[in-house]
Amino acid sequence: MTSEYDLVVVGAGWFGLSAAKSYIQFHPEENVLVLDAASSIGGTWSEDRLYPGLKSNNLYGSYEYPDFRMSESVYGVKEGQHIPAAVLHRYLNDFAKHFGVYERTRLNTKVEEITAISSGGWSLTTTNDARQTAIIETKKLVLATGLTSQPNIPEYPGIDSFIPPFFHAKDFCIHKETVKSSNKAVVVGSGKSAYDIAYAFATEGDAQVDLIIRPTGQGPVWLAPPYVTPFKRKLEELLNTRALTWFSPCPWGDEDGFAISRNFLHKTAFGRLLVDNYWNAMSADVIEANGYHDDSQVNKLKPWNVAFWTGSGLGINNFDTDFFELVKNGKIRPHIADVEKLYGKTVDLTNGEKLETDVVICATGWKKELQLKLSNIGKEGTGLLYTGEARAKVIRDADRETLKEFPGLKHQPVLRFERQDEEPLRLYRFIVPPTMAFSRNLAFAGMVSTVSTAMFASVQGLWITAFFDNKLSRMAQTNDEVTKEVIRHTQFGKWRYPCGYGASLPDFAFDALPYVDLLVKDLGLKNHRKNTQIAELFEPYKPWDFKELTQEFRELHAGVTKFDHPHANGALS
Structure with missing residues (x-):
């Protein structure tokens, strides 16, 4: 059977x-469906991913x-506290129920393939836990x-x-009993999730933890x-x-309206000196706070490049307690x-060491790429309008423009690993595939890496609705404008964050x-x-600064059905 929706x-x-x-x-009257392969909502904070601590x-x-x-009276979290995972899971469920999303959600449903159909919408092939297949058709689609x-x-x-259990950090919750049953644990990785898992085994389970950090x-x-x-x-x-x-x-x-200040800092020699000193001071502050130079074992956890x-x-x-003290006393042992x-x-290990263990956990990150198979809309759904030499020229021009505008980026850090020339996820405003910019029926939400998740999620969500309804006040008007902006913004990431995710996705x-x-x-x-x-x-922005955004947008477009854009009917130039 085929089910039909206005938005999936x-x-x-x-x-x-x-x-x-x-x-x-x-669109309260329209038929909306949310799909998720997990057994509960929340994504990273879904119930089956809430590992100890x-x-x-x-x-x-x-x-x-x-x-x-997230009021203190309801959720019990106070100013200055980090939010427990179980509280976040509850909060996201409450949000979904409050705004009518929960009853429109179908869990334990995996999307296997997405195909563009002749009607201008999308056909989704899905499977449930019983491996039963269903077809869902929708006019508009958000991939989140x-x-x-x-x-x-x-x-x-x-x-x-x-012999011992061997699993990824994603499944730590499923295997949480290993925290109590293991006397020795090996954790592969050097990101925050690796530290979280090492800390859990060393404190909650009293295990000896070996932390493996790849030299490359x-x-x-x-x-x-x-x-x-x-x-x-607060850092955030x-x-x-x-x-x-x-x-x-x-x-x-320059969208912030302070181009003069930015130009001074990045286009003048004295300004760049101030920028360098600022970032070096931030790095030095963290190095001193963590005592990387005070202990030979803790020094193994010192980052290899400046934070910039x-x-x-x-x-x-x-x-809750001193992570680095566990390293000093040998409870957590780093190995390069x-x-x-x-x-x-x-x-x-490649250095000749042999480690006996009761469990191995791979905190080795995630595949930072689009996993769903999309048909009929270009490579992985992110196709560009230019190919061959025309595409190569636009990329060269974007690189040249980036380094001209920000000369400091020419001095790239020396990396211990060989960086591959990846094809980054190329989306207009980091949301819409260039080939689909004027079709107004496909958007990506959350294909970004950020610590400002709450602000990003709310503003992107409203932007996507405005995009679907053709009510954005401004947007690139031709395919050429769209493609050049996409290349410019996505190439920038390669230069800005070589020690982050910038070469493959927005960071x-x-x-x-x-x-x-x-x-x-x-x-x-x-x-x-x-x-x-x-x-x-000088006052930091918080999510609540955007509390009235939806109402302001509603008032701005009261009685307006659509804007008179050249591509309002989905025609490509």
Whole structure:
């Protein structure tokens, strides 16, 4: 049987829920469906992924939807606290129920393939837990599967004969009993999830933990204190303080209306000196706080490059006790080596060490790429309008323009790993495939890496509804404009975050607030949302600053059915 819908959203995490909520608010009479392969909503915070000790990097107040506050009286989280995973799972369920998304959600349903159909919509082939197949057709489609759906799992020699449990961090919740049953544990990885898992085994389970850090990888994560600088400001607040965003090069940065300040900092020699000193001071602050130079074992966890080149891949030190003290006393032992082979209960490392263990957990990240198969719309659904030499020329021009505008990016860091020339995810505004920009029936939500998740999810959700309804106040008007902007923005990531995800997908740190400016101005709304100029520059932005955004958009377009864009009927130029 084939079911028909006006909108289908694939993914029930932060971004999928927000996209569905926004669309339902403006189209309460339409048939909307949310699909998710998991058994509960929440994405990263779904029930089957809540491993022991998991909590948010964000502090209370920065990880909530603008129009659905996480009140202390309801959720029990206070100012200055990180949010427990179980609370976030409950909060996202409550949000979905409050805005009518929950009853429109179908769980345990995996989308296997998506095909463009002649009617201008989409056909989705789905399977449930019983492997039963169903076909769903929809006029509009939002893909919100996110970046933590498909794990990277290493293939080691000897895995077939390895006795202890061997699993990815995604399945830590399923295997949480190993925390109590293991005397020895091997954790492969050097990101925040690897540290989380190592900490759980060392504290809750009292195990000896060996932390394996690949010498040819990106190295240990920047683990920043929740409060930084001598003024003890929240790190997430610094990222969303407008005046501080000027210290990060950004091609959409002028959207904030302060181009003069940005040009001074990035186009003059003295300005670049200030920028370099700013980032070096931030790096030095974290190095001193964590005591990387005070202990030889802790020094193995010192990041390999300055924080400037890292992007959103940093972590926040949200542990209840001193993580680095566990390293000093040998409870967590870092090894700069790779796994050579597995056999019996032994892990052989490339440096000659042999580790006996009761469990191996691979905190080896995620496949940062589109996993769904899309037919009839170009390579992986992200096709460009240019091919061959024409495409190569646009890319060369974008690289040249980036380095001209931001000369400091010419001095790229020396990497320990060989960076592959990847084809990044190329989307207009990091949301719409260039080939589909004027069809107005396909959008991606959350295909970005950011610590400003709540703001991004809410603003992207409203932007997508406006895009579908042809009510954006501004948008590139030709295929040529769309493609050149997409290339410009996506090539920038390669230069800006070589130690992050920038070569393959949008990576945001101090670029986040200017990106929100970009989308808010597309909506025709006011992006400076503070009461005074001083507050605008120096008071951090929080999700609640955008609480009235939906109502403002509704009032702006009261009685308007569509704009008279050249491509209002979906015609390509």
